[in-house]
Amino acid sequence: xxxxxxxxxxxxxxxxxxxxxxxxxxxxxxxxxxxxxxxxxxxxxxxxxxxxxxxxxxxxxxxxxxxxxxxxxxxxxxxxxxxxxxxxxxxxxxxxxxxxxxxxxxxxxxxxxxxxxxxxxxxxxxxxxxxxxxxxxxxxxxxxxxxxxxxxxxxxxxxxxxxxxxx
Numbered sequence: 001x002x003x004x005x006x007x008x009x010x011x012x013x014x015x016x017x018x019x020x021x022x023x024x025x026x027x028x029x030x031x032x033x034x035x036x037x038x039x040x041x042x043x044x045x046x047x048x049x050x051x052x053x054x055x056x057x058x059x060x061x062x063x064x065x066x067x068x069x070x071x072x073x074x075x076x077x078x079x080x081x082x083x084x085x086x087x088x089x090x091x092x093x094x095x096x097x098x099x100x101x102x103x104x105x106x107x108x109x110x111x112x113x114x115x116x117x118x119x120x121x122x123x124x125x126x127x128x129x130x131x132x133x134x135x136x137x138x139x140x141x142x143x144x145x146x147x148x149x150x151x152x153x154x155x156x157x158x159x160x161x162x163x164x165x166x167x
Contacts, residue, residue: 009130009137010065010076013106017126017143021062021110029108031062037146040118044151054115061126064108067100075099077131080111085122085147118147 019033040055061080077097082090100107117124123146129139 009132010067010071010100010107012063012130012138012141013066014062014064015128015141015143016062017059017145018062019057019059021060021112023108023110027108029062029064029110035059036144037148038116038118040147040149042149042151044153046151049119049149051119053117053119055118056114057116058112058114059116060110060112061128062108062110063128064106065100065130066106067104071100072102073099074132076137078109079129079131081127082117083125083127084117085120085124090117090124116145116147118149121148122146 014029016031016034018031018035020031022030022032024030038055038057040049042049063078065076075097076099077095080094084090094111096109096111098107098109123144125142125144127140127142129136129141131137
């Protein structure tokens with residue numbers, strides 16, 4: 001998984017795509033609604049979906065890195081990139097700098113978005129890697145999210161139309 005740079009790097013403990021992350025007072029993370037698929041329900045009369053369409057879905061990427069004794073004081077930069085099924089990037093690469101805190105065994109990062117791209121059907125890639133001292137020291141690794149369009153008059157969770165009572 002990691003690159004063979006000869007450096008000792010943190011160990012990836014968790015990498016997940018979910019709807020939300022809640023961290024309690026003891027710094028324990030709860031990942032809400034892990035997902036690997038999104039269905040966009042469209043009315044039958046709707047035209048084609050624009051290739052750059054974005055659904056108003058809040059979602060997050062959560063990572064937890066396990067600290068090794070050699071990691072103390074080292075600076076790292078975690079990068080996340082979302083790729084459309086055709087391989088083109090969605091938005092800019094998200095970057096978060098971090099260093100481990102003394103006495104902590106893990107470092108947790110939550111990156112949140114307010115929309116998910118749905119313009120293309122197929123497998124989107126949420127790609128993550130770690131840099132240290134200006135070069136990639138871990139990854140990239142990725143999680144796939146399958147996006148499908150479904151044309152229907154009654155998306156799940158919506159009441160079905162009621163028939164008129166006959167006389």
